[in-house]
Amino acid sequence: MYIKHLSLLNYKNLQEAELSFKNGINCLVGKNGAGKTNLLDALYYLSFCKSYFNAIDSQLVRHDQEFFMIQGRYHYQGQEEEIYAGLKKGQKKQFKRNKKEYQRLSEHIGLLPLVLISPGDERLITEGSDQRRKYLDGVLSQFDRWYLTAVLRYNRGLSQRNTLLKSAGRNWSSVAGQFEVWDSLLAQTGLHIFEARTRFITELEPVFQKFHRFISGGGEEVQMVYHSHHQRGALEELLRDSLERDAALGYTTRGIHRDDLELLLDGHPVRKVGSQGQKKTFFLALKLAQFEFLSKHFGYAPILLLDDMFDKLDDERAERLIELVGRPEFEQIFITHTQKERLMEIVQKTGKSYDFFVVNNGEIQPHEETL
């Protein structure tokens, strides 16, 4: 599966583009703010029906314009698929496959798997545990519909319990009897989620370690440790024991919504001890592990987008990263970089076919020397 052709209008700072891509490495070079990442985001949009960077669709329309449109022609299982995304300000967005509009966007998500790795992914390491749960949920729910349903049910139940906790202050006696019921259902649903996460992390860790070892050169020991209240005993009892405290705080302090995935570099939290390059290596390995899981699940390689990934990596790590994505498990790749010469040097080593595009002030042109 790969994208052959992209046309777009008014997406972020990109006014207009008509581009043909290789089923190999497609390099986007240009200055900061030229629009390289916006092009990657347009590809992301076609796969996930939303921007990676901005949840508000109307803000994706170029300044002073009324609409945006992205259209991609994909090679998909021996056939051509045309995917269209369009938004006119103040209207519902349109998503079409081969000119036929989708009833629900969820029917589309998953058709064209794609992994975007961008410098912003550092938040997986530096920010709160919600980022890591989001990562786990994002990967797991692509394989496991039961998992997604369980998470939605759990979150709903959690909101209900929290509302009950907040109202409890006023009339404790009338609501006290309801907690046992919510607790029991939360514990039951939470246990499924806990078990799924445990299984997944056990499978994920060696894949993650493999990629990390490869890019770092193997001198560092990395681990991921899963923490969950479920490991401390039956959640129903934990919820019962914490009820008084929960009521005082107005929210639920125990359960899988507080899970965390601790990331260790030589036994210490990478968040604290890792350098910028080490952190980058860490989340690169995490996202590449995600890539491998998706490949295995779908039976073909997702499109890989590497946004500004060679910055801050030392030459050796950068070289090993490019050696890695030069392997046949990786098919179509998009890479952004500010320096054309360095990127040219790097991609030539992969032996894959490649194309260069120059992005300048919202305009994208194929680079002539490589044509």
Added chain:
Amino acid sequence: MSQVQYPSVLLENAVNEFARLPGIGRKTAMRLALFVLREKQEDVQRFAAALTTLREEIHYCEQCFNLSDASVCSICANARRDHTLVCVVETVRDVMAIENTQQYNGVYHVLGGVISPMDGIGPDDLTIQPLVDKVNSGAVKEVVFALSATMEGDTTNFFIYRKIAEAPVKVTTIARGVAVGDELEYADEITLGRSLVNRQPFDQAM
């Protein structure tokens, strides 16, 4: 729309009232109000009378809380129905849906909703206690839960179950699975998976 100048205060009042109905915006309300003006006077009076009599004279069945013209609804008053079999539903609409199947010969118990703190609905806002009393009186042999398969529906089932678990009554819940006439490949994974987990002997499935 709020700045619209109406040529008549009477019209504006009517539009405001129509717009309070669920699913009716101000434009539709305007269309309905103008429609009423074109109608014959006696038709409009009949329409208005139907609404006020509905509100004034409707009863809730004192046994099952279904809507009724009398103090006991026609289902509960029917001696040929099995009064030891009670189906627990959320609303009157669910009663009508199950009645339309013509597969059920028991009676109902209408809860009036499900437990949902976010909507401000607790057990006391529902008719749970009368159901528990009915079961404890020994008049019921089986209770069938037929609530939505949501977290709230399940919570409500569980809440009631705990209250009647001690009573000598069989508690069941409606089966969930592939819809009749559906192609298997179009069934969603959750429903299909559940159908497999809760599969049943072939000779009972016919």
